[in-house]
Amino acid sequence: MAADVGATSARTVVHKVLNNNVVISLDESGRERVLMGRGLGFQLKPQDVLDPTKVEKTFILDAGTEGERERRLLTEVPYSVIEAVTHAVDEAERMLGRSLGRGLTMGVVDHIQFVLERLDKGIRIPTTSMPELRVLHPQEFAAAARMSASISSSLERTLPDEESVFLTMHLLNATRDEPNGTAALLFRRVQHVVTTVESGLGVRLDVDSPDYARFILHVQFLLQRLVSRSMLRGSDTSFFEFAKHSYPRSYAIALEVKAYVLAATESELTDEELLYLVVHVERLAAQVGSGDGADPPVLR
Numbered sequence: 001m002a003a004d005v006g007a008t009s010a011r012t013v014v015h016k017v018l019n020n021n022v023v024i025s026l027d028e029s030g031r032e033r034v035l036m037g038r039g040l041g042f043q044l045k046p047q048d049v050l051d052p053t054k055v056e057k058t059f060i061l062d063a064g065t066e067g068e069r070e071r072r073l074l075t076e077v078p079y080s081v082i083e084a085v086t087h088a089v090d091e092a093e094r095m096l097g098r099s100l101g102r103g104l105t106m107g108v109v110d111h112i113q114f115v116l117e118r119l120d121k122g123i124r125i126p127t128t129s130m131p132e133l134r135v136l137h138p139q140e141f142a143a144a145a146r147m148s149a150s151i152s153s154s155l156e157r158t159l160p161d162e163e164s165v166f167l168t169m170h171l172l173n174a175t176r177d178e179p180n181g182t183a184a185l186l187f188r189r190v191q192h193v194v195t196t197v198e199s200g201l202g203v204r205l206d207v208d209s210p211d212y213a214r215f216i217l218h219v220q221f222l223l224q225r226l227v228s229r230s231m232l233r234g235s236d237t238s239f240f241e242f243a244k245h246s247y248p249r250s251y252a253i254a255l256e257v258k259a260y261v262l263a264a265t266e267s268e269l270t271d272e273e274l275l276y277l278v279v280h281v282e283r284l285a286a287q288v289g290s291g292d293g294a295d296p297p298v299l300r
Contacts, residue, residue, distance in 0.1 A: 084154035131207035
């Protein structure tokens with residue numbers, strides 16, 4: 001969906017009426033313009049002149065398959081949902097200080113309507129809380145949490161807690177200047193590394209601890225360095241050999257991560273990268289009282 005356009009002219013003729021709240025007119029170039037507002041289309045017919053004071057949102061409808069999908073959503077989804085999502089996206093844009101595009105709005109409308117339909121049938125698809133998101137993307141997570149609360153309030157429906165996670169992913173796709181799915185792929189890889197560490201230590205990590213936050217950021221930067229081929233390298237192997245023999249369990253877990261990274265990215269971690277990984281894992285192990293014994297070295 002194209003971005004919002006300016007206010008309607010003093011005389012706007014109806015081209016099609018999708019429902020009582022959504023009307024389509026034609027602009028000067030013959031493009032279909034969607035106009036939304038409560039009661040805007042009530043008792044209107046094609047060629048009628050609508051009341052511009054009732055228009056709350058306007059935008060140019062995309063052509064082709066995407067435009068047809070948007071038209072279907074605008075026709076079938078209750079206006080209360082469209083209104084609630086539109087308001088929530090406006091809030092998110094203010095929080096993040098940038099335009100998120102109408103494509104995000106329609107994506108979230110589709111998602112929220114599906115959630116509501118599942119809830120009406122007593123179906124809930126739970127997901128993990130994904131605390132990594134709060135560390136890696138704190139601004140988007142905060143905006144998503146606010147969106148979820150805003151939509152819940154507008155609709156007077158309690159959305160599941162995990163909606164903050166799903167909405168964060170929608171925001172990431174809208175705000176990252178990367179190929180579709182890049183942010184989500186990086187996040188899934190971070191999650192896999194966390195799961196590997198937790199499995200190796202036999203514990204659930206304290207997601208609110210500073211060590212956990214440092215570890216998540218380290219893994220993110222490590223994976224980004226792999227993509228940019230700028231991995232850490234060093235000529236002094238003594239520190240690596242010390243960590244390898246002093247923290248055997250953390251080293252074994254780091255080797256599992258190394259194997260996963262190789263399979264996922266076809267890039268092999270250097271000993272320097274492995275060393276930092278060992279130290280971070282050992283810090284996490286010490287946090288939960290399951291370390292190899294000695295204090296982990298401090299790397300700055």
